[in-house]
Amino acid sequence: MINKGEYYQIGDVSKICNISIKTLRYYDEIGLLKPNxxxxxxxxxxxxxxxxxxxxxIKHFKEAGFSLKEIKQLLGRENLEYNQKKISExxxxxDNKINDLIRVKEKLQFCINVKNSSEKRRSNKFxxxxxxxxxxxxxxxxxxxxCTQKDFTVRYCNLISLMEKNKFxxxxxxxxxxxxxxxMFEDAEKTQYDIEVCAxxxxxxxxxxxxxxxxxxxxxxxxxxxxxxxxxxxxxxxIKYINENNYEICGPAVDNYLIDIISTCNEDxxxxxxxxxxxxx
Numbered sequence: 001m002i003n004k005g006e007y008y009q010i011g012d013v014s015k016i017c018n019i020s021i022k023t024l025r026y027y028d029e030i031g032l033l034k035p036n037x038x039x040x041x042x043x044x045x046x047x048x049x050x051x052x053x054x055x056x057x058i059k060h061f062k063e064a065g066f067s068l069k070e071i072k073q074l075l076g077r078e079n080l081e082y083n084q085k086k087i088s089e090x091x092x093x094x095d096n097k098i099n100d101l102i103r104v105k106e107k108l109q110f111c112i113n114v115k116n117s118s119e120k121r122r123s124n125k126f127x128x129x130x131x132x133x134x135x136x137x138x139x140x141x142x143x144x145x146x147c148t149q150k151d152f153t154v155r156y157c158n159l160i161s162l163m164e165k166n167k168f169x170x171x172x173x174x175x176x177x178x179x180x181x182x183x184m185f186e187d188a189e190k191t192q193y194d195i196e197v198c199a200x201x202x203x204x205x206x207x208x209x210x211x212x213x214x215x216x217x218x219x220x221x222x223x224x225x226x227x228x229x230x231x232x233x234x235x236x237x238x239i240k241y242i243n244e245n246n247y248e249i250c251g252p253a254v255d256n257y258l259i260d261i262i263s264t265c266n267e268d269x270x271x272x273x274x275x276x277x278x279x280x281x
Contacts, residue, residue, distance in 0.1 A: 007046035017055040032072050064090055103169045128222045128241045133215040139168045140198035140212055147193040155197045166210060172200040177252040219275040227267040238276055251277030
């Protein structure tokens with residue numbers, strides 16, 4: 001017979017350690033935490049003091065993100081060097097997750113800041129400015145094809161997939177560059193366009209075919225409000241400004257999508273910063 005004073009029944013372990021009976025039975029099934037004794041007549045499970053401690057250890061490792069398979073190996077606790085190695089690796093993994101969450105938060109905060117800024121800009125009249133565009137690093141995809149909303153959707157989906165596969169972290173909004181400057185001029189006969197879609201990432205160096213430098217130039221800029229359908233009109237005003245002030249275009253036009261379909265389904269709320277790289281005659 002079992003001296004019940006020396007053991008804890010499964011219900012007692014559940015209450016003392018705040019763990020469900022169902023979970024304890026599952027741990028028994030997979031060999032993670034088997035009861036010290038089982039009454040052959042009643043089939044009751046009995047646990048010892050040491051096993052109460054093991055329940056706490058299991059919960060500790062589970063909270064840290066270890067799988068049950070990993071916890072089973074760690075519970076041996078005979079090879080201290082192995083355990084320390086695994087725990088160190090988990091700490092690095094947690095740090096990486098923290099950094100990922102910080103980046104996600106920064107992107108969300110950027111969206112809030114852009115929205116607040118756009119509300120202020122909407123109250124002002126149309127304005128053309130000259131800006132120094134700082135250097136950043138962007139993940140990019142450049143291809144020749146149609147310039148339609150459908151094709152842009154495919155381009156951006158491919159860009160995001162590229163970033164996910166290479167674990168690049170988006171830090172700002174996406175952009176489009178028009179190497180034949182088609183966006184600035186209406187050409188009914190043109191059907192194929194040299195277009196690059198890109199997005200600023202946290203990388204700090206160029207990676208051939210994946211990441212390149214962007215910026216480091218002076219540009220005429222203006223904010224375009226609303227649908228992309230009448231964006232050509234805004235670009236024409238910018239070109240007129242360039243010509244009147246003795247500048248010349250020295251690079252592809254850029255659409256910097258501050259507020260787009262990701263933020264709103266109403267095209268009237270779209271906000272796009274247009275940029276044309278310039279130099280003096």
